[in-house]
Amino acid sequence: MTATRNSWITGGIAAMLAAVVAAGCGRADSSGVSQTVRGEEVAVLTDAPNVPPAITRKYPTKVVVNLEVLEVVKRLADGVDYTFWTFGGSVPGKFIRVREGDEVVFNLNNHPSSRMPHNIDLHAVNGPGGGAAASLTAPGHSSRFSFKALNPGLYVYHCATAPVGMHIANGMYGLILVEPAGGLPPVDREYYVMQGEFYTAGRYGEPGLQPFSMEKAIEEKPDYVVFNGSVGAIGGDNGLKASVGETVRIFMGNGGPSLVSSFHVIGEIFDRVLHEGGTGVVNRNVQTTLVPAGGATVVEFKVEVPGSLILVDHSIFRAFNKGALGTINVDGPENAVVYSGKQADEVYLPEGSAIQSMTDAAPVQAPAANRAERIARGQRVYASTCSACHQGEGQGVAAAFPPLASSDFLNADKPRAIAAVLFGLTGPVTVNGQQFNSVMPALGMSDDDVANALTYVYSQWQNAGHDVTPEEVAAIRRGGPPPTAAIAAH
Amino acid sequence: MHYPVRLPAIAAAMAGLLFLLPGPRPGLAREGEPGMIRVPAGSYAPLYRQPTAADDAAADAARESARRRVAAFDMDEYPVTNAQFLAFVHQHPEWRRSQAKRLFVDDNYLAHWKGDLELGPLAPPGSPVVNVSWFAARAYLRARGKDLPTVDQWEYVAAASETDRDASRDATFLGRLRAWYARSAPVPLPAVGSGAGTVYGVRDVHGLVWEWTLDFNSALVTGESRGDSALDRTLYCGSGAMGASDFENYPAFMRYAFRSSLEARYSIGSLGFRGVKNGGGTR
Numbered sequence: 001m002t003a004t005r006n007s008w009i010t011g012g013i014a015a016m017l018a019a020v021v022a023a024g025c026g027r028a029d030s031s032g033v034s035q036t037v038r039g040e041e042v043a044v045l046t047d048a049p050n051v052p053p054a055i056t057r058k059y060p061t062k063v064v065v066n067l068e069v070l071e072v073v074k075r076l077a078d079g080v081d082y083t084f085w086t087f088g089g090s091v092p093g094k095f096i097r098v099r100e101g102d103e104v105v106f107n108l109n110n111h112p113s114s115r116m117p118h119n120i121d122l123h124a125v126n127g128p129g130g131g132a133a134a135s136l137t138a139p140g141h142s143s144r145f146s147f148k149a150l151n152p153g154l155y156v157y158h159c160a161t162a163p164v165g166m167h168i169a170n171g172m173y174g175l176i177l178v179e180p181a182g183g184l185p186p187v188d189r190e191y192y193v194m195q196g197e198f199y200t201a202g203r204y205g206e207p208g209l210q211p212f213s214m215e216k217a218i219e220e221k222p223d224y225v226v227f228n229g230s231v232g233a234i235g236g237d238n239g240l241k242a243s244v245g246e247t248v249r250i251f252m253g254n255g256g257p258s259l260v261s262s263f264h265v266i267g268e269i270f271d272r273v274l275h276e277g278g279t280g281v282v283n284r285n286v287q288t289t290l291v292p293a294g295g296a297t298v299v300e301f302k303v304e305v306p307g308s309l310i311l312v313d314h315s316i317f318r319a320f321n322k323g324a325l326g327t328i329n330v331d332g333p334e335n336a337v338v339y340s341g342k343q344a345d346e347v348y349l350p351e352g353s354a355i356q357s358m359t360d361a362a363p364v365q366a367p368a369a370n371r372a373e374r375i376a377r378g379q380r381v382y383a384s385t386c387s388a389c390h391q392g393e394g395q396g397v398a399a400a401f402p403p404l405a406s407s408d409f410l411n412a413d414k415p416r417a418i419a420a421v422l423f424g425l426t427g428p429v430t431v432n433g434q435q436f437n438s439v440m441p442a443l444g445m446s447d448d449d450v451a452n453a454l455t456y457v458y459s460q461w462q463n464a465g466h467d468v469t470p471e472e473v474a475a476i477r478r479g480g481p482p483p484t485a486a487i488a489a490h
Numbered sequence: 491m492h493y494p495v496r497l498p499a500i501a502a503a504m505a506g507l508l509f510l511l512p513g514p515r516p517g518l519a520r521e522g523e524p525g526m527i528r529v530p531a532g533s534y535a536p537l538y539r540q541p542t543a544a545d546d547a548a549a550d551a552a553r554e555s556a557r558r559r560v561a562a563f564d565m566d567e568y569p570v571t572n573a574q575f576l577a578f579v580h581q582h583p584e585w586r587r588s589q590a591k592r593l594f595v596d597d598n599y600l601a602h603w604k605g606d607l608e609l610g611p612l613a614p615p616g617s618p619v620v621n622v623s624w625f626a627a628r629a630y631l632r633a634r635g636k637d638l639p640t641v642d643q644w645e646y647v648a649a650a651s652e653t654d655r656d657a658s659r660d661a662t663f664l665g666r667l668r669a670w671y672a673r674s675a676p677v678p679l680p681a682v683g684s685g686a687g688t689v690y691g692v693r694d695v696h697g698l699v700w701e702w703t704l705d706f707n708s709a710l711v712t713g714e715s716r717g718d719s720a721l722d723r724t725l726y727c728g729s730g731a732m733g734a735s736d737f738e739n740y741p742a743f744m745r746y747a748f749r750s751s752l753e754a755r756y757s758i759g760s761l762g763f764r765g766v767k768n769g770g771g772t773r
């Protein structure tokens with residue numbers, strides 16, 4: 001799996017041409033090389049996220065696939081276990097890789113410890129049931145059937161024993177790649193990712209061995225939507241790996257049983273997508289691609305910069321709350337031209353001195369007649385305008401919004417307080433010994449409202465009890481905003 | 491609830507004595523044969539039936555008429571145990587593991603026993619005997635004047651919970667069965683009596699092992715020959731739901747699917763049996 005970018009590109013062109021030829025000639029071998037079946041080999045099967053090596057044969061052969069069905073208790077999430085029914089011991093099932101034209105002899109072996117009979121429906125098969133009818137296998141038994149891989153593409157396989165939804169919901173799905181006769185373009189890395197959802201009796205994260213919930217399954221409301229069989233299977237330290245400059249191909253399947261995946265990699269654009277896993281439509285420059293339940297896709301991209309790329313189902317609550325997350329950890333040198341990282345973090349003040357116009361201001365009324373009325377009106381202004389940040393009892397929010405209760409900053413300087421309400425307050429301040437570095441916008445309130453609000457605040461919470469009049473506010477407004485440095489210097 | 495598992499060293503005399511015992515817990519048996527329970531006549535709704543008319547009233551009537559009537563019969567209170575089957579092979583050498591004709595058993599026949607006449611740690615005497623073929627099970631039962639239950643008889647009993655003769659629409663009951671079916675069988679199997687009971691007194695119908703039925707391989711006979719040929723015997727994928735009467739009875743689907751996977755010579759580690767007699771057949 002080492003190839004240069006150049007060979008990948010030329011390979012891509014070759015594959016496109018091959019696809020065109022194939023489209024023109026029906027099921028003719030797309031490479032023009034031998035179609036005579038020669039020899040015999042045993043298929044290499046791999047567990048996700050690994051993919052068997054690319055097929056280099058220039059001719060079809062007889063491929064023997066030995067796949068074992070195992071019912072196993074494994075981790076679904078931290079502290080949560082589930083009885084998975086598996087093709088090969090884990091979810092998703094083993095990746096099978098054959099070549100267009102191969103004659104596949106399929107041995108399905110159901111482990112003696114299984115409770116259930118199982119079978120397999122490979123979407124790569126032309127024939128009733130996709131093999132299901134020929135492969136129903138009792139525990140401790142083995143079934144054999146054969147098929148010819150006529151159609152190249154990436155296909156889902158799954159168990160199809162009644163009740164089929166339950167067999168799939170318990171993890172019985174995987175992918176089989178029928179590689180086009182000419183092969184796929186070489187890439188640096190190939191990975192196998194498959195989405196599936198789990199319907200547990202307990203809610204997400206509820207610990208213990210969780211039984212299957214038929215009710216949730218029928219309603220199609222899973223508590224888990226995961227990549228590769230469990231929460232975190234390809235997350236964090238278990239993430240997929242790549243290096244800057246490498247090309248990555250993901251064979252992405254969706255076992256369902258019910259949900260359609262909006263497959264997306266945060267921080268990457270798919271250079272090429274083999275639409276729905278077929279070979280006829282190659283889409284380019286794709287952000288998110290649909291993967292139907294019981295369907296697959298192939299995405300290819302070159303990783304340009306180091307960091308973590310996040311695989312998600314962009315039906316995003318599934319990623320955030322149900323486990324549909326994976327990572328590709330990319331190492332290598334930064335490339336600031338492609339992506340700079342954060343270059344600045346500055347306070348944002350919209351044009352026009354950042355005044356928020358309080359359009360829903362109360363209708364104009366006569367100024368308050370006395371201090372008691374100012375306090376009463378000020379309480380309403382405070383509740384509607386100030387308390388969102390400074391909180392109902394003036395206690396503020398640690399590290400974000402300074403307190404107004406017993407506030408040394410407030411009590412020390414009445415004109416400064418008036419100016420802060422009129423013009424806003426930006427930059428570091430120290431209040432009651434705590435540093436704050438935040439932005440208070442200019443609030444666009446009338447002189448009356450400012451006077452009332454401040455009189456109320458000064459009258460509360462062990463503050464100094466200053467009286468603030470509309471005339472004082474008007475005077476400071478006429479004086480204009482103080483230089484920012486004057487406040488920051490405090 | 492536990493059958494005494496400290497069986498002394500296997501001796502023919504002891505085995506012969508066991509053979510005479512009516513069953514592990516004869517106390518609950520009533521009316522019928524020793525070790526057997528008399529199951530009264532009744533009816534049950536089979537999972538697969540003839541298609542019904544589209545409108546609800548007609549469908550209800552058809553559903554009622556589709557219920558299969560089952561005459562009264564005697565059924566073993568418990569599945570047959572390893573100790574009981576050991577006694578049988580003592581008396582019938584042709585059914586010992588090394589002697590049984592491969593036409594009638596597969597290579598897993600009694601595979602969990604230590605030897606022809608020795609149970610060993612994987613086959614506690616009081617646990618249900620498994621890894622027996624349909625032929626072997628019938629030979630055992632016929633030697634005792636019994637036979638395997640029909641699918642109708644077995645499903646009729648299996649529809650009963652501890653409290654209700656027809657729990658086939660009891661979500662709690664079905665949920666318990668699903669949970670059991672989804673778990674792998676423990677090794678070794680626990681003793682008979684550890685599974686679920688039924689209102690009839692027949693025990694371990696669920697929760698311990700699958701059980702052979704006489705006509706296991708006729709799961710999809712609906713009585714309508716064209717319908718039969720259209721249905722797929724192997725119950726795969728969506729076709730498994732065609733013609734079903736109750737799409738939410740997953741345990742029943744699993745039982746029918748399991749039976750569909752069997753052949754008469756198969757011997758499976760989670761498949762045992764029990765006997766019936768004095769049945770009047772079904773209609």
